Amino acid sequence: MTETQTPSRCGYVAIVGRPNVGKSTLLNHMLGQKVSITSRKPQTTRNNVQGIKTEGPNQIIFVDTPGLHQGQKKAINRYMNQAATTAIKDVDVVVFIVDRLVWTDEDEMVAQRLENLSCPIILAINKVDKVEQKESLLPHLQALGERFPTAEIIPLSALKNTNLDRLEQLLVERLPEGVHFYPDDQLTDRSSRFMAAEMVREKITRQLGDELPYQMAVEIEEFKDDGRVLHISALVLVERDGQKRILIGERGERIKQIGQQARLDMEKLFEQKVMLKLWVKVKSGWSDDSRALRSLGYDDV
CATH class of the missing domain: 3.30.300.20 (K homology (KH) domain)
Structure with a gap:
């Protein structure tokens, strides 16, 4: 590689959060194509689904996870929580999505599972297009900044494609240098x-x-x-x-x-x-x- 060439970057990015905060919608819009199903019902995503985005020298391998939730009455619920928890252990970056100004017990549960991670965390405040009083965002961002002092915080709207370019830039900056794991035209690891x-x-x-x-x-x-x-x-x-x-x-x-x-x-x-x-x-x-x-x-x- 010559000095003028841009280094190749490749890494895994886990998208985590409680159910129904827009994880799958974010993945689909980042890729520009649907690879993860969506609905307004919580817990639509059951498996970890990888979506692969290759732009020039950069390859981001997104891992869309089931929503972490309380109450594990059935084996399927335990499976979904375990799938999400496993996904965050070996990734290079975590995107933690929360819904607007809302902070629930399940959000706190997710936050606690991220506390001991060594990888960078980006806290994405999703659905900001639905926040009617925009001035209320600033104190919320400040409070989250105190709760997550090392995290980068970014307001966005996955559905409206607001600030997704900025999110991608933040992710690429945090990816390790290395060769691409997948062919440049591959969209997902799923069959x-x-x-x-x-x-x-x-x-x-x-x-x-x-x-x-x-x-x-x-x-x-x-x-x-x-x-x-x-x-x-x-x-x-x-x-x-x-x-x-x-x-x-x-x-x-x-x-x-x-x-x-x-x-x-x-x-x-x-x-x-x-x-x-x-x-x-x-x-x-x-x-x-x-x-x-x-x-x-x-x-x-």
Whole structure:
């Protein structure tokens, strides 16, 4: 490398915070493409999802984590908290996201888990576009600065792309020098099958978040490309017969609508025609069964 060349940088950045503060939205907007599903329901993200952004000599590997939350009644909740906790142990930078002027017990729980980290922390105040009294931001920023004296604090709006360029600059400055871990055109470490399952789960969560809270999982049973069409069959697991009836809907209209919406997203991501088939099956107690969770892919922590 000559003196005039910019050094290559590459590193891992964990995006952490309590549920529903905008972690997945931030990741998608930083990448300019959806790799992590979103909804207004807390705990939509269940797995650590890596999104890879390569710009010239810099490669940022974002790790979108499940929201850290209190109350671990079921195995799926314990899994999500463990996934998030594991992600912050071996990263180069942590972005801790909080929601506007709000500070909850769960925010404090996240803060306590970050106290002994040796890596840099960037505290992102998200959704500032929704703060009506802008003058109230300054005392809040000052209070957080006292709580996190070594952290860089930045107000932003992930949804509106406000200050995201500045956030990226702060991240790049903190990345170690080194070769890129992934090809420059790779967007995520997750498989196409995983992405397909997540797209189905997103549409279900958005439509049925109140009626079908978190007792639902999606498993891809077929993923076959015949050269012209990508054939995908997805099994949706629920825990009770009543949930199955809600999901299918009257004369199958709801599951048909969910399938249509998921298929359109898949065709954008995979850049080809998709034939999607959805099935619904009752599997009682899967969300509190460690063996069942492992079979569904919740085993990477």
